[in-house]
Amino acid sequence: MLEVSAIGKTFHAGTPNEVSALRDVSFNLSEGSFLIIIGTNGSGKSTLLNAVAGTFPLDRGSVTLSGHDITKWPEHRRAKLIGRVFQNPYSGTAPNMTIAENLSMAARRGLRRGLAWAIPRALRSELRDRVRTLNMGLEDRLDNDIGTLSGGQRQALTLLMASWLKPDLLLLDEHTAALDPKSADQVIRLTNEIIKRDKLTTLMVTHSMQQAVRLGDRLIMMNRGSILHDIQGAEKARARPEDLLQRFEDVRRREQLDAPVAEMLRKAYV
Amino acid sequence: MTLLLGASTVGLILALLALGVYLSFRIFNFPDITADGSITLGAAVTASLLVMNWPPALATLAGFFAGALAGAATGLLNAKFRINGLLSGILVMTALYSINLHVMGKSNLPLLEETTLVTQSESFFGMLFGPGDVQVFGWEVDQRDAAALCLAAAMVAGVGMILYLFFRTEFGTAMRAAGDNPQMIRALGGSVDFILIFGLAVSNGLIALSGSLLAQYQGFADVQMGIGMVVWGLASVIIGEALVGSKSTGIVITGAIMGSLLFRLIVAIALRWGLDPNDLKLITAVFVFLALVVPGALTALRSRAGRAR
Ligand SMILES: Nc1ncnc2c1ncn2[C@@H]1O[C@H](COP(=O)(O)OP(=O)(O)OP(=O)(O)O)[C@@H](O)[C@H]1O
Ligand SMILES: [Mg+2]
Numbered sequence: 001m002l003e004v005s006a007i008g009k010t011f012h013a014g015t016p017n018e019v020s021a022l023r024d025v026s027f028n029l030s031e032g033s034f035l036i037i038i039g040t041n042g043s044g045k046s047t048l049l050n051a052v053a054g055t056f057p058l059d060r061g062s063v064t065l066s067g068h069d070i071t072k073w074p075e076h077r078r079a080k081l082i083g084r085v086f087q088n089p090y091s092g093t094a095p096n097m098t099i100a101e102n103l104s105m106a107a108r109r110g111l112r113r114g115l116a117w118a119i120p121r122a123l124r125s126e127l128r129d130r131v132r133t134l135n136m137g138l139e140d141r142l143d144n145d146i147g148t149l150s151g152g153q154r155q156a157l158t159l160l161m162a163s164w165l166k167p168d169l170l171l172l173d174e175h176t177a178a179l180d181p182k183s184a185d186q187v188i189r190l191t192n193e194i195i196k197r198d199k200l201t202t203l204m205v206t207h208s209m210q211q212a213v214r215l216g217d218r219l220i221m222m223n224r225g226s227i228l229h230d231i232q233g234a235e236k237a238r239a240r241p242e243d244l245l246q247r248f249e250d251v252r253r254r255e256q257l258d259a260p261v262a263e264m265l266r267k268a269y270v
Numbered sequence: 271m272t273l274l275l276g277a278s279t280v281g282l283i284l285a286l287l288a289l290g291v292y293l294s295f296r297i298f299n300f301p302d303i304t305a306d307g308s309i310t311l312g313a314a315v316t317a318s319l320l321v322m323n324w325p326p327a328l329a330t331l332a333g334f335f336a337g338a339l340a341g342a343a344t345g346l347l348n349a350k351f352r353i354n355g356l357l358s359g360i361l362v363m364t365a366l367y368s369i370n371l372h373v374m375g376k377s378n379l380p381l382l383e384e385t386t387l388v389t390q391s392e393s394f395f396g397m398l399f400g401p402g403d404v405q406v407f408g409w410e411v412d413q414r415d416a417a418a419l420c421l422a423a424a425m426v427a428g429v430g431m432i433l434y435l436f437f438r439t440e441f442g443t444a445m446r447a448a449g450d451n452p453q454m455i456r457a458l459g460g461s462v463d464f465i466l467i468f469g470l471a472v473s474n475g476l477i478a479l480s481g482s483l484l485a486q487y488q489g490f491a492d493v494q495m496g497i498g499m500v501v502w503g504l505a506s507v508i509i510g511e512a513l514v515g516s517k518s519t520g521i522v523i524t525g526a527i528m529g530s531l532l533f534r535l536i537v538a539i540a541l542r543w544g545l546d547p548n549d550l551k552l553i554t555a556v557f558v559f560l561a562l563v564v565p566g567a568l569t570a571l572r573s574r575a576g577r578a579r
Pocket of ligand 2: 047
C-alpha cells in the first residue's frame with residue numbers, strides 16, 4: 001500500500017544550520033493499517049509526513065503509494081491519493097470562505113475543477129447531512145465563514161474534508177495538539193470513527209501517550225530522523241503509556257551519555 | 271452635465287481596472303504592478319489594430335488577450351522562477367514600456383478617423399433615437415457622450431456579472447481559496463502556481479480591456495497613460511469596500527465599480543474647483559496611504575481608549 005524506502009532529507013545542507021531531518025527511513029504499511037508516530041520534538045515526525053505528502057523534494061529514496069511511484073509527484077498531484085489534517089487549525093481551511101465553500105472544494109479533492117457550479121443543490125443537501133454527523137450544530141451555519149469557528153470545530157471540519165472522498169492514505173499531524181482537552185477528545189473520537197468506518201490507511205503523529213496506546217494497530221517511535229522502535233500486533237495492543245515513557249527515558253539517558261562521550265572524543269582528537 | 275457624464279464614463283471604464291486590481295490585490299494578496307504596463311498595452315494593441323482597420327470588437331478583444339499574456343508572464347516569473355511578486359510585476363511592467371512603443375510605433379497614436387466601439391455605439395444610438403442630442407431626464411445630452419456612457423456601463427455590468435458567476439464555479443472557488451490559504455488548496459489537489467498564473471492573466475486582461483476602451487473613448491493611445499494606474503485602481507477598490515462594508519464577493523465587485531465611479535467624479539469636481547492636475551497622483555497616493563493606515567490606527571486607538579477606561 002504505502003512503501004517508504006530509504007528516504008533522506010537534509011535541510012540547509014552545507015551550512016552551519018544543517019539538520020538531517022530524515023536519515024534513511026524505510027517502512028511498509030499495509031492497506032487499512034493505522035500507524036501512530038511518536039518521538040521527541042524535532043525527531044522528524046512532521047518531516048516524515050511532509051515527505052509522504054510531497055511538501056518538499058527528497059534528497060534520497062522513494063515513496064510508493066497504491067502502486068504509483070509518487071516520489072516525483074508535486075504535492076497537489078499527490079492530493080488525489082492523500083487526505084491531510086495539519087497541526088495548526090488555521091492551515092486546513094480557508095478562513096474567509098464559508099463552511100459550504102470549503103467543503104465543496106474537498107468534494108473535488110484531486111479532481112479537475114471546471115466551470116460547473118461549486119455548490120449545486122444536490123451537494124448542498126449532502127453537505128448538510130454530513131456536517132450533521134459531527135454533532136456540532138454546524139449544519140445550520142453552512143454559510144458562515146470558517147474564520148468565525150473555534151479551533152476544534154475547524155479541525156473537525158478539516159477531518160471531514162480530508163476524508164470526504166475516501167483517501168488512499170490519511171495523514172494526521174498532531175491534529176489535536178492545539179485544542180483544549182474537551183475539543184481534543186471530541187476530534188479524536190471523530191477521527192477514530194471515520195478511520196474505522198472507511199477502513200482508512202492512516203499515519204498519525206501524536207504527543208499524547210494515551211492516544212498512542214489507545215489508537216492504531218502499529219506504532220513507530222522516531223529519534224533524530226530515524227525509526228528507533230517499531231511496535232506491532234500483540235505487542236502494540238499490550239503497550240501501556242508507562243512503557244512508552246520508559247522508552248523516551250531510555251533515549252534521553254543514552255543521549256545524555258552520548259553528549260559527554262562525544263565531547264571527550266572531540267577534546268581528545270580535534 | 272457634460273463634465274459629469276464624461277467623468278462617469280471614464281469612471282466606469284476604469285472600473286474594469288479596479289476589478290483587475292481587486293483580483294490581484296484582494297483575491298491573491300499579490301501586489302501586481304504589471305497593471306501600469308498592461309493598461310497601456312491594451313490601449314496600444316487596440317489602437318494599432320484599429321489603425322489597420324480591424325473591426326473594433328476584435329481589436330478590443332485582442333487588447334484583452336495581450337494584457338492576459340502580460341499577466342501570465344508576471345505569474346510565471348513569480349510561480350515558476352520564484353521571483354518576488356512585486357519584482358515580477360516591475361520586470362514585466364518595465365519590459366512592457368518598450369513593447370508598447372514597438373506596438374504603437376511612436377509614443378502617441380491618435381484615433382481620429384477610425385471606427386471604434388465608441389463611434390459604433392454612437393451610430394447605434396443615432397439609429398435608435400434619430401440624429402441630434404438625446405433627452406435624459408429633461409437634459410440635453412450630446413449623443414456621443416450618452417453612447418459612450420452606455421457602452422461603458424454595459425461592458426462593466428457584463429464583466430462584473432461574469433466575474434461574480436465565475437467566483438461561484440469550482441475553479442473560481444479554488445481561486446479564492448488559493449489566495450485565502452494556499453496550503454489548504456494544495457492539500458486538496460489544486461495547483462496554486464497554475465491558479466495564480468491564470469488569475470493574474472484574467473486580472474491583467476481586464477486591466478488591458480480598460481485601457482483599450484479608454485483609448486477608444488479619448489481618441490488616442492499614449493505610452494505614458496498607465497503611470498500610477500495601479501494606485502488609482504487600488505483607491506477605487508478601497509473606496510468601494512468602505513462604501514459597501516462587506517467582504518462577500520458579489521457585493522465587493524459592485525463596490526469596486528461604485529468606488530471607481532465615485533472616485534472619478536470626486537476628482538472631476540476637485541479639478542473643476544481648481545485643483546492642479548499635476549497634484550492628482552500625489553493626492554491619490556496620499557489617499558491610498560491614509561486608507562491603508564487609518565482603519566488600523568483607529569482600531570489601535572479604540573482598544574487603547576478601551577484599556578484606559
Ligand atoms: N522546512 C524546514 N526547513 C529547515 N529545517 C526544517 C524544516 N522542517 C523541519 N526542519 C528541521 O528538521 C528537524 C525535524 O523537524 P520536524 O518538524 O520533523 O520535527 P517533529 O518531530 O515534527 O517535531 P515536533 O514534535 O516539535 O513537531 C528539526 O530540527 C527542524 O528544525
Ligand atoms: Mg511536528
